[in-house]
Amino acid sequence: MSRRTNLIWGLGAALAFTLPLVGVNAYHLDVLTTALLYAILALGLNLIVGLTGVLHLGYAAFFGIGAYTYALLNLHAGWPFWLGWIPAALVAGLCGAALGLPALRVRGDYLAIVTLGFGEIARIACLNLARWTGGPNGLLGIAHPALAWPGGPRLDFGVASAPYYYLALLAVLMVGGLCVRLIRSRVGRAWAALRDDELAAACAGIPVLQLKLLAQGIGGAIAGIAGAIFAAKQGTITPDSFDFILSVMLLAMVVLGGLGSVRGAIIGALALGTLPELLRGMEQYRMLVFGLAMIVMMRLRPEGFFGKARGLTGGSRGP
Amino acid sequence: MPQPLLAIRELSKRFGGVHALEGVALDVAEGQTAGLIGPNGAGKTTLFNCVTGVLRPDQGAIRFGREGGEELVGLAPHQVAQRGIARTFQNIRLFAGMTALENVVVGTYLRTHAGLLSAALRLPEARREETWARERAMGLLARVGLADCAGQPASTLPFGWQRRLEIARALASDPSLLLLDEPAAGLNATEKQELLLLLRQLKTQGLAMLLIEHDMQVVMGVCQRVVVLDYGRVIAQGAPGEVQRDPRVIEAYLGAPAAA
Numbered sequence: 001m002s003r004r005t006n007l008i009w010g011l012g013a014a015l016a017f018t019l020p021l022v023g024v025n026a027y028h029l030d031v032l033t034t035a036l037l038y039a040i041l042a043l044g045l046n047l048i049v050g051l052t053g054v055l056h057l058g059y060a061a062f063f064g065i066g067a068y069t070y071a072l073l074n075l076h077a078g079w080p081f082w083l084g085w086i087p088a089a090l091v092a093g094l095c096g097a098a099l100g101l102p103a104l105r106v107r108g109d110y111l112a113i114v115t116l117g118f119g120e121i122a123r124i125a126c127l128n129l130a131r132w133t134g135g136p137n138g139l140l141g142i143a144h145p146a147l148a149w150p151g152g153p154r155l156d157f158g159v160a161s162a163p164y165y166y167l168a169l170l171a172v173l174m175v176g177g178l179c180v181r182l183i184r185s186r187v188g189r190a191w192a193a194l195r196d197d198e199l200a201a202a203c204a205g206i207p208v209l210q211l212k213l214l215a216q217g218i219g220g221a222i223a224g225i226a227g228a229i230f231a232a233k234q235g236t237i238t239p240d241s242f243d244f245i246l247s248v249m250l251l252a253m254v255v256l257g258g259l260g261s262v263r264g265a266i267i268g269a270l271a272l273g274t275l276p277e278l279l280r281g282m283e284q285y286r287m288l289v290f291g292l293a294m295i296v297m298m299r300l301r302p303e304g305f306f307g308k309a310r311g312l313t314g315g316s317r318g319p
Numbered sequence: 320m321p322q323p324l325l326a327i328r329e330l331s332k333r334f335g336g337v338h339a340l341e342g343v344a345l346d347v348a349e350g351q352t353a354g355l356i357g358p359n360g361a362g363k364t365t366l367f368n369c370v371t372g373v374l375r376p377d378q379g380a381i382r383f384g385r386e387g388g389e390e391l392v393g394l395a396p397h398q399v400a401q402r403g404i405a406r407t408f409q410n411i412r413l414f415a416g417m418t419a420l421e422n423v424v425v426g427t428y429l430r431t432h433a434g435l436l437s438a439a440l441r442l443p444e445a446r447r448e449e450t451w452a453r454e455r456a457m458g459l460l461a462r463v464g465l466a467d468c469a470g471q472p473a474s475t476l477p478f479g480w481q482r483r484l485e486i487a488r489a490l491a492s493d494p495s496l497l498l499l500d501e502p503a504a505g506l507n508a509t510e511k512q513e514l515l516l517l518l519r520q521l522k523t524q525g526l527a528m529l530l531i532e533h534d535m536q537v538v539m540g541v542c543q544r545v546v547v548l549d550y551g552r553v554i555a556q557g558a559p560g561e562v563q564r565d566p567r568v569i570e571a572y573l574g575a576p577a578a579a
Contacts, residue, residue: 186428186438186449187438188438192417196414196417199412200413201425202395202396203397203399203405204397205492206425207395
């Protein structure tokens with residue numbers, strides 16, 4: 001990354017850190033926190049869709065798996081958030097890779113349908129495994145995080161807005177940094193290669209299936225982290241927070257930002273995450289305007305804000 | 320003849336009722352440059368695809384390596400590449416979203432080892448390896464005469480340069496056998512001369528090559544041995560000069576002589 005883009009990101013992050021200090025109200029901070037959670041999810045989905053070219057329509061399920069993992073560990077075993085997010089990431093990551101094994105046997109449109117099915121199965125399983133997941137009522141009383149200094153002051157996150165905002169912001173920066181490093185590494189290049197041409201990549205010695213599973217695992221784990229933060233913030237989770245519409249919205253964010261672009265995923269998520277709130281003034285027309293804005297954007301700039309020109313499924317020259 | 324590096328025996332592949340390959344036997348010795356010629360549809364590319372694991376043959380054995388070698392049939396393409404076989408494609412398959420340099424850096428995948436963790440933490444060894452891979456890729460670009468377009472998107476390069484870029488990418492894995500699928504197709508006279516020069520250099524360095532080629536100037540200019548395929552069978556093999564005079568070969572290319 002050039003010095004100038006570093007500077008812009010530094011300024012952006014600094015501005016983001018000062019927002020709660022300059023008196024932005026709690027409601028706006030909540031909206032921004034949600035948008036930041038979307039940004040984490042978009043970063044993870046971008047690894048799967050943007051980097052390896054696998055069209056995933058059930059990504060919200062990993063968000064849910066992460067949220068339920070932390071919630072269950074917290075409710076039954078008393079795990080605090082600062083430990084609980086790790087198994088949440090691991091379980092969601094394992095589920096991501098495990099789904100990849102059968103799903104990657106099919107391609108293109110069929111793969112999209114398999115992942116869509118998975119997302120629905122996960123949600124419906126949550127609804128029906130009432131003994132564990134509380135069914136449609138979900139899980140209540142999940143502990144909010146707290147920070148304590150030994151023998152010193154204690155900060156309970158509680159239902160305040162700013163602590164979660166900072167937590168989500170920190171997570172975005174760390175996950176974003178991780179994505180940039182991965183993309184520029186040997187593995188990231190191999191991902192880009194197999195997205196461009198699977199056969200040529202395989203003949204260059206790249207283990208295609210293994211690397212796709214890796215991307216799905218990492219993408220799942222990132223969603224798991226977002227899920228744990230979400231559960232800790234809400235204190236309550238229900239299956240309908242992780243539905244198909246969320247998967248589609250996340251996909252729209254990644255496409256809007258530009259497939260394969262880290263900053264694109266972040267900007268796309270922030271834009272689509274805050275736009276419906278910015279349009280509040282239009283009352284019942286706001287979703288209409290929101291939809292129109294997306295259509296116009298895709299018509300004028302199909303590659304998104306920061307993407308190279310490439311379609312969702314048109315990238316790979318597979319058999 | 321020295322020990323074969325690649326030994327193909329009784330190789331058969333059918334597509335429906337069509338026998339693309341039937342009982343093909345073929346050897347490439349270490350350091351040897353062999354040509355594979357034959358009319359269109361003779362099964363040449365199918366043979367490449369069977370060797371590189373892209374297609375699974377119905378029958379036969381493909382052994383590769385020193386001292387009898389290792390069976391390649393049943394291996395996936397990336398496993399074949401790991402064993403030391405690199406290839407180019409008849410209809411060039413570059414990574415279109417990448418620059419020329421990045422294409423070649425991808426080719427070093429097998430020669431580098433950095434995993435996720437060292438990439439995420441940006442450990443010194445990963446950075447050193449990255450520098451090494453870029454330098455190696457630059458060196459290979461210079462070698463095929465493309466040093467000046469390292470930063471250009473691969474898809475914007477002229478056709479003949481794309482062919483050379485594909486060769487550089489294949490060389491980046493430091494293979495012991497290079498399979499070239501019609502490297503001269505679509506090249507103009509100057510580009511052909513440059514290609515010949517490059518192939519001769521590789522040959523001098525002891526790289527074994529098997530090339531599919533229609534251009535006789537290239538075949539005669541670089542191949543020590545030529546194998547002729549027609550309708551999936553080997554109909555002749557030997558030194559380039561002999562094969563060219565072989566009546567069966569002439570017949571395969573030009574049709575049977577008119578009855579006197």
